[in-house]
Amino acid sequence: MITKRIIPCLDIRDGRVVKGVNFKNIKDIDDPIELAAFYNNSGADELVFYDITASFEGRKLFTGILSEVASRVFIPLTVGGNIKSVEDFDHVLKAGADKVSVNSGAIKNPTLIAEAAKKYGNQCVVLSMDVARVDGKYRIFAKGGREDTGIDALDWAMRGEQNGAGELVLNSIDTDGVRKGFDLEMLEEIGRRVSIPLIASGGAGKKEDFKTLFELDCVDAGLAAGIFHSKELIISDLKKYLKENGVPVRI
Amino acid sequence: MVAIIDYGVGNLFSISRSFEFIGEKCVVTNDCKVISSASHIVLPGVGAFGDAMKKLTAAGLIPTLDECVSNGIPFLGVCLGMQLLYEKSYEYGTHDGLGYLKGEIYPIQPDLVDMNISLKIPHMGWNSLKILDKNNCLMRNTKEGEYVYFVHSFYAKNCSESIVATTEYGVEVPAVTACGNVFGCQFHPEKSGKCGLGILSAFAELS
Numbered sequence: 001m002i003t004k005r006i007i008p009c010l011d012i013r014d015g016r017v018v019k020g021v022n023f024k025n026i027k028d029i030d031d032p033i034e035l036a037a038f039y040n041n042s043g044a045d046e047l048v049f050y051d052i053t054a055s056f057e058g059r060k061l062f063t064g065i066l067s068e069v070a071s072r073v074f075i076p077l078t079v080g081g082n083i084k085s086v087e088d089f090d091h092v093l094k095a096g097a098d099k100v101s102v103n104s105g106a107i108k109n110p111t112l113i114a115e116a117a118k119k120y121g122n123q124c125v126v127l128s129m130d131v132a133r134v135d136g137k138y139r140i141f142a143k144g145g146r147e148d149t150g151i152d153a154l155d156w157a158m159r160g161e162q163n164g165a166g167e168l169v170l171n172s173i174d175t176d177g178v179r180k181g182f183d184l185e186m187l188e189e190i191g192r193r194v195s196i197p198l199i200a201s202g203g204a205g206k207k208e209d210f211k212t213l214f215e216l217d218c219v220d221a222g223l224a225a226g227i228f229h230s231k232e233l234i235i236s237d238l239k240k241y242l243k244e245n246g247v248p249v250r251i
Numbered sequence: 252m253v254a255i256i257d258y259g260v261g262n263l264f265s266i267s268r269s270f271e272f273i274g275e276k277c278v279v280t281n282d283c284k285v286i287s288s289a290s291h292i293v294l295p296g297v298g299a300f301g302d303a304m305k306k307l308t309a310a311g312l313i314p315t316l317d318e319c320v321s322n323g324i325p326f327l328g329v330c331l332g333m334q335l336l337y338e339k340s341y342e343y344g345t346h347d348g349l350g351y352l353k354g355e356i357y358p359i360q361p362d363l364v365d366m367n368i369s370l371k372i373p374h375m376g377w378n379s380l381k382i383l384d385k386n387n388c389l390m391r392n393t394k395e396g397e398y399v400y401f402v403h404s405f406y407a408k409n410c411s412e413s414i415v416a417t418t419e420y421g422v423e424v425p426a427v428t429a430c431g432n433v434f435g436c437q438f439h440p441e442k443s444g445k446c447g448l449g450i451l452s453a454f455a456e457l458s
Contacts, residue, residue, distance in 0.1 A: 001378065001379065002370075002374070002376050002377070002378045003376060003377045003378070003379075003398065005376055045376070067264075070264060071268045071271070071272070072272070074265065074268075074269050074272070074441060074442060074443070074444055074447060074448060075400070075442060075443075075444055076400060076439075076442050093262050093264075094264065096264045096265065096268070097262075098265065098442060120297075120298075121297050121298045121299075122373070123297065123373060123375065123402040166375070166402075167375070195371055195372070196373075197371055197373075197375050197376070220371070220376065221376075250377040250398040
């Protein structure tokens with residue numbers, strides 16, 4: 001039976017794992033290679049790395065870290081952060097990524113998803129969406145959640161699938177870092193409209209939040225950062241709990 | 252020396268790193284001489300079947316691969332590389348495969364629709380193995396029910412002779428296949444944690 005996936009997300013800045021709340025107040029957390037190994041050993045199903053470095057030097061450091069992780073940890077690795085072109089795909093795939101997550105890049109360059117899917121296959125292209133409620137509608141935000149693009153999130157998700165995205169990450173800005181549970185309402189609205197795997201992100205605060213999340217059939221994976229980084233919730237314990245509660249997970 | 256065939260399809264970083272990790276020497280190559288002198292051959296691949304066959308043909312690799320297979324060199328196809336081992340594929344048209352194993356490649360979706368099963372395509376994620384041929388040498392490090400990582404939308408059919416292990420995704424999906432010195436994994440052993448590394452070790456230990 002196919003299992004529900006648990007995915008820790010590592011935001012990397014200047015070679016270190018960092019974490020913010022509501023996309024702000026960024027704090028230093030850990031060494032990425034050590035943290036990746038820790039997650040692999042505790043049963044993470046995949047790892048996501050977001051490169052939030054701005055400088056060229058920082059970017060070189062990032063691909064070095066990525067290669068080192070990919071040489072030691074043999075589970076799927078997704079990389080995102082400032083992916084703007086097919087060349088950017090090429091760059092991180094050669095450094096050891098298996099999938100590439102696009103966000104603002106897909107907003108600026110409407111053909112990026114289709115081009116990348118044609119070149120590397122749909123399975124390689126992950127559309128990551130930062131979504132918040134504005135006047136009762138779901139809107140796509142760009143630039144790390146700072147800029148309202150005015151794009152309707154439901155349309156955007158469907159368009160992404162049509163263009164060849166193989167997976168969708170839905171980050172709810174409204175619940176990110178608040179730890180009061182995933183944004184079930186938003187997930188269901190979007191999940192109803194797509195048939196590619198859906199990864200939920202933003203708001204995990206306790207193990208019960210994942211159980212509630214996976215009661216939604218349309219959700220295939222749960223992604224979190226803070227609650228795993230702080231070691232308040234260890235993935236092996238979370239999976240044991242989920243299994244006891246009838247959620248199919250890989251143990 | 253394990254030769255990993257480079258024909259411009261897919262990401263070879265992880266598969267070569269995983270052989271290195273288990274202490275096996277490997278080389279990523281499209282050189283027929285290097286391939287002919289290898290102790291083991293791995294045919295990776297992601298993307299479309301027709302494209303991949305065209306690239307293998309254009310690179311002039313097929314006669315060398317045929318020869319290695321008939322010389323009994325252990326040969327492992329991974330993901331699309333496994334599908335290429337079969338006779339034919341119906342992925343966007345009809346395409347001939349390498350024909351080392353009996354069977355054909357079909358899309359999963361229409362079979363799910365026929366059975367009124369609603370599951371997402373691609374079949375993506377960790378799924379468990381049901382081992383049918385427990386004595387197969389590729390499975391020596393693998394236990395019943397272990398999880399491996401799949402990403403695919405097509406699967407092998409009419410291939411009962413070569414099935415070693417399956418996984419369930421609405422339909423029975425052949426996951427590990429074998430016939431003589433030819434082996435295939437529909438999943439990505441290089442992305443399947445310890446279980447995947449165990450399968451690659453079992454392959455590398457074949458002589």
